[in-house]
Amino acid sequence: MANQFLSLNEQLHISKIDDLLYVNNNRSVLIQTSAFGILQRDLINNIGINRMKAFFFKYGWQLGEEDAQDIIMDQSLTLLEKILKGPYYHTAKGHVRARVSSHDLEMENGKVKTLRIKWVWEDSNEAEQHIRNFGLSTTPVCYTLTGYASGYVSRLVGEEVFFKEHQCVGAGDHCCIWEGRLLSEWKEDADELLLYSKELPILKELEQANEKLLIEKNNLAMVTAIHKELTDEIIKGNTIGSILDIVNRRIEIPVIVEDVYFQEIDKKGISTENYEPIKKSFKVYLKNRNHRIDKVTVVPFEHGHRLVTPIFLEEKVIGYCSFLYMNKEIKTFEIDSMIIGRVSSICSVLIYNEKTKLKSMQRIKGDFLEEIVSGKYPSEQEIGKKAGYIQLNLSGDYHVVNLTYSYQEGCEEKALIDQISPYEGVAGFFTEKNINILISQRPDTLLLLIPENQLEGQSIEHILHSLVNYLKKKVKHVLFLAGLSAMSRNIAEAGAALVEAQSAVRLSTREEPITTFNDLGMIGVLINQQNENAVRKIITSTLGKLYENINRNKKELIETLYKFLVNGGNLELTAEHLALSVSGLRYRLNKIMDLLGRNDLRDPQVQFQMLLALKALKIIDKEY
Known part of the structure; x- marks a missing residue:
């Protein structure tokens, strides 16, 4: 026991001065690991796991830097030997039992070119307390320990080195395994490591959050003011043009409203000539997406972007409202999306009002026409x-x-x-x-x-x-x-x-x-309600069995005969109109001639009588 104490004392230079504990000439205190666990638990509960991760990583970084400072001036040790001293300090202070499993250090012109170190931690107090307070985690939890190693080696090397835990007892592994590299060597993992190592202080973050809230408040106030101004225009009974005037004046970019057929309803801030090429690119964009936009969308065009939202009416897209950003990006997407959404809603209301007025007028006209044709007015x-x-x-x-x-x-x-x-x-x-x-x-x-x-x-x-x-x-x-x-x-x-x-x-x-x-011709003049029965008798006499006991097949034959006669007996043209082959048409014509009791349908007199009868039939009978 005495030898172990001396070894510990030799590494840390433990002493007491005026009943106070000093380690390496720095005043120190002894605390139980359970107290660390309580701190860990309360931090997670109060500021969340992500912020707690950053807090403990920085805390460990500071501890590592302080231990590195104690050895950095020792000229008797090489840089690698100084680095390998880290696990001993870490172990001696009771954080963990640490050992190096592999290392690779390459120098160039007095600077570190490549650094790869893998350490193994056993009996991590941080993992032990996390399991006791929260149970097993799904990710590594030794944030203080990785911070210590990162701070220690970074201080010795003179540039940022980060250690990342690959296995962790806190996540159910049998031991903790971690690896250290230069920040530049972590490549795709570098952003993640920097994210929590440089987390803002809470007060600073609150200050930034307050600034964002103030900006959002001002933006919301502007949107509300625009919305109120636009609503006032509706109350005054003004048009879409006056609405777009207000929006164009407020946001200082071109605004256009068009229907689903790209016909301009109104626009402000851009000429028709300048808008034409932009409209063409929008048509192509919609065609490639089956003519469907159902939310606020950014559509690029040559030398700019279009912020577009659909205008809905009765659950159908009836048009589009667009803001045009000429030769620039959309820097205020969120606020402009809110504004264009309100403009779209107001346009929908105005279009609905116009449509209601139009429907009312059309209904009046429709009723008036029905009254006229019914003979109501003498x-x-x-x-x-x-x-x-x-x-x-x-x-x-x-x-x-x-x-x-x-x-x-x-x-x-x-x-x-x-x-x-x-x-x-x-x-x-x-x-x-x-x-x-x-x-x-x-x-x-x-x-x-x-x-x-x-x-x-x-x-x-x-x-x-x-x-x-x-x-x-x-x-x-x-x-x-x-x-x-x-x-x-x-x-x-x-x-x-x-x-x-x-x-x-x-x-x-x-x-x-x-x-x-x-x-x-004459048939239109001759047929009227008074002689309809007489006309039917003539039709029956002319068409004979083709018109008796009428059914679907006979209606098909009647239509075939009508097309044949209208086309002047031309087989090819008739077959094309009926979507038949010529042989199929001949088959039908033979059946027709059998029913009519005739051998030839090309006699001009017969054709005239037949066509007259069929035209009369179509006029007096809606089924043909």
């Missing part, structure tokens, strides 16, 4: 008076259009939800063209009354073709067919014009989606 004067209330002149010529629509088979429900309705498509077209008309909606049908004075010299046929092409682009997976009445004069007789349009649309096809009443 005179032109009474209709004209009411039309004046909606800024519509019905004193001149007009057309009635019967527009039917049907959804294609195999169309997914989601595809329909994400697009505008046929009604919205038609209303949008005439709004863009600045043509004031009456629209009424019926099941799978839209009725349109178009005054000639609204067309400004354009033909009604040209307008309808433009409408159908527009709808093909805007309203996917829907087949539109239109029937156009003859030009009428007396608005009180609009009901008759509607009947003309309804008759005409029955002859419209996918290939020829627009039929005018004039296309029906």
Whole structure:
């Protein structure tokens, strides 16, 4: 026992002066390891494991530096020998039983080029106390010990050396194994080691946190002020343009609002010419992502970035609000995200208000049109008076259009939800063209009354073709067919014009989606409710067994015969329209001739009678 004490005394130079304990001429105190455990436990409970890790690492670093200071001036020892003295000091002070398992030191020009040291710790007091107070950890826990080794060797070497624990008793291993390297040699682990070794003091961190909170408070105050200003604009009944004026003035960057078809609703701070290339890149971006943005997103473009957020209405994306950062990064992403979110919400409210007003007006117009075609108003004067209330002149010529629509088979429900309705498509077209008309909606049908004075010299046929092409682009997976009445004069007789349009649309096809009443020729004039039964008798007589006991197969044959006659008996063209082979078409025509009791369908007189009968059938019977 005496020899062990002398060995300990020789290493640490323990002495007592005036009843006080000194180690290596430094006043010291003896404490139990359980007291260290209590400190460890309270620190973890009060400041958390991460901050406690930094606290003990720095504490150990200071202890290691002090022990290194006692030996650094000993000229009798080499640098490696001084380094290897560390485990002995560490052990002598009761922290752990330490020994070196391997070492590699390479010097160059008096400086350390490479340093690799592996030590083994046994009976770590730090691991022992952690297990006693918290049980086994999932990671190494000897923070004071790694700090001691790091501080000790760093002081001797003259540059930062860090020790990292690979195994730890506190994590369930049989002993603690750790390794020391120069900071530059740790590579990808260097940032992690620096993170907790240079943790800010609590007061400094609180000071920085307070500064951040102050910045956030000011930012929130600015967002709140902008939001209040924008809300006031809504209350005043102002437009999206006035909203964007405020935002552009506040944040001093271009702002734009556009619909899902990239049509500009309004913009501030950028010209149309400068925005065009940015819009093109945005189109490409959306196309590559299936046209979907559902949250605040940063979209790059040449020489800048776009901060964009969707505008929702009735759970559908109806447009986008964007901030444009020209030739610079988005430095205030969080605050600008908050602002653009509020701008988007307010735009949604304003668009909803406009849409509600428009729907109300459209409903009034739709009801008015239904009243007109039903004959509620006995005179032109009474209709004209009411039309004046909606800024519509019905004193001149007009057309009635019967527009039917049907959804294609195999169309997914989601595809329909994400697009505008046929009604919205038609209303949008005439709004863009600045043509004031009456629209009424019926099941799978839209009725349109178009005054000639609204067309400004354009033909009604040209307008309808433009409408159908527009709808093909805007309203996917829907087949539109239109029937156009003859030009009428007396608005009180609009009901008759509607009947003309309804008759005409029955002859419209996918290939020829627009039929005018004039296309029906004499048959359109001759057929009316009074002679419908007589017309049916003629149809029955002409079509014979083809029209008897009608079923699905016979309807298919009737349609085949109609296409054949319309195409002037051209087999190839008819087969193409029916998506049949020529041989398949011939087979059907043979069946038709058998039912008709005829040997040839190419006789001009026979073709005329048959086509007349089939056109009459389509007009009086909606199933064909």
